[in-house]
Amino acid sequence: MSVKDQLPMALRAAYLALHRRSETRFASLGVTADQFVLLATLTRGDALTQRELAGRMPSDPSTVRAMLVLLEKQGLVRRDPHPSDSRARTAALTAAGKRKFRQLWDAGEAIRQQMFDSFEPGEGETLVRLLTQMAESLNADHQLVGESTNSTN
Amino acid sequence: MSVKDQLPMALRAAYLALHRRSETRFASLGVTADQFVLLATLTRGDALTQRELAGRMPSDPSTVRAMLVLLEKQGLVRRDPHPSDSRARTAALTAAGKRKFRQLWDAGEAIRQQMFDSFEPGEGETLVRLLTQMAESLNADHQLVGESTNSTN
DNA sequence: TAAACATCGTGCGTATGCGCACCAACTTCT
DNA sequence: AGAAGTTGGTGCGCATACGCACGATGTTTA
Numbered sequence: 407m408s409v410k411d412q413l414p415m416a417l418r419a420a421y422l423a424l425h426r427r428s429e430t431r432f433a434s435l436g437v438t439a440d441q442f443v444l445l446a447t448l449t450r451g452d453a454l455t456q457r458e459l460a461g462r463m464p465s466d467p468s469t470v471r472a473m474l475v476l477l478e479k480q481g482l483v484r485r486d487p488h489p490s491d492s493r494a495r496t497a498a499l500t501a502a503g504k505r506k507f508r509q510l511w512d513a514g515e516a517i518r519q520q521m522f523d524s525f526e527p528g529e530g531e532t533l534v535r536l537l538t539q540m541a542e543s544l545n546a547d548h549q550l551v552g553e554s555t556n557s558t559n
Numbered sequence: 560m561s562v563k564d565q566l567p568m569a570l571r572a573a574y575l576a577l578h579r580r581s582e583t584r585f586a587s588l589g590v591t592a593d594q595f596v597l598l599a600t601l602t603r604g605d606a607l608t609q610r611e612l613a614g615r616m617p618s619d620p621s622t623v624r625a626m627l628v629l630l631e632k633q634g635l636v637r638r639d640p641h642p643s644d645s646r647a648r649t650a651a652l653t654a655a656g657k658r659k660f661r662q663l664w665d666a667g668e669a670i671r672q673q674m675f676d677s678f679e680p681g682e683g684e685t686l687v688r689l690l691t692q693m694a695e696s697l698n699a700d701h702q703l704v705g706e707s708t709n710s711t712n
Numbered sequence: 713t714a715a716a717c718a719t720c721g722t723g724c725g726t727a728t729g730c731g732c733a734c735c736a737a738c739t740t741c742t
Numbered sequence: 743a744g745a746a747g748t749t750g751g752t753g754c755g756c757a758t759a760c761g762c763a764c765g766a767t768g769t770t771t772a
Contacts, residue, residue: 543674
């Protein structure tokens with residue numbers, strides 16, 4: 407079992423652990439871990455089209471739509487027609503949404519701190535760099551990676 | 560925006576990238592990325608109880624059940640009553656399941672290779688180590704989040 | 713200008729992911 | 743042994759995650 411073969415499972419286990427932990431933490435505040443991600447993305451770039459938002463999260467446009475519907479019901483997000491493109495709709499935080507996000511951010515601090523504290527100095531930087539590289543590599547060329555299919559010869 | 564604050568999103572982005580890529584790759588073989596994980600787990604420890612299986616993936620028992628039902632329908636997995644505990648059921652790969660897993664493993668090689676190739680020598684090892692540490696830390700003490708952290712020895 | 717094409721949002725179907733409640737069966741305690 | 747508590751599997755509900763097809767609108771091309 408080489409490191410190469412362990413990597414996918416290690417990544418999966420780490421992400422699911424984070425997700426579960428976040429879910430538990432945010433539940434009392436009435437939002438899910440993924441809704442937190444959406445709110446965070448809107449915080450960093452307000453009035454995005456749904457597609458832009460989906461691209462940045464990253465998530466699927468149809469998933470984002472479902473999430474926006476729920477968040478709109480909670481009054482945390484507002485959707486308006488796009489000023490110049492009448493196909494598009496922009497999403498933005500409401501005042502309540504901004505307030506809620508600040509709460510969530512604070513509530514999540516313990517988790518971020520705990521993740522970070524499990525490392526030696528510098529290792530956190532390394533981890534972020536490697537994860538980013540990996541994601542880029544995986545997203546880049548799933549097209550042009552030759553259709554050599556499963557024959558290793 | 561410190562590294563600590565980027566880490567959760569970087570982890571999420573990397574995992575989702577891997578998941579999407581795997582989903583696409585395995586679709587033509589008739590299974591999902593998570594079903595692949597289940598089959599892999601059964602390959603490494605046959606005749607597990609559903610709970611054992613869930614613990615190792617890691618996944619929720621009720622999710623695992625749903626997956627097993629689907630995999631059973633495909634004839635890749637068999638569930639038998641546990642020999643000594645009549646509450647429990649064991650899950651095991653069928654012959655077809657073992658064959659399928661070998662196919663899937665080969666099909667996934669390109670992805671594992673691509674992930675691995677985005678790193679310098681030694682970085683893969685580091686990544687696996689850091690991810691494992693982090694997952695452990697996140698799973699460990701969501702109960703006793705007191706100030707007496709890491710006594711991981 | 714009209715046709716062809718691309719893009720945005722929506723709705724639907726399937727598969728997780730997980731909590732929760734429930735029953736059945738095992739274990740422990742009295 | 744009997745009561746009480748724990749554990750295993752199931753069923754249900756909600757929220758992603760994503761592909762796909764559809765209609766409406768923008769953009770490009772003939």
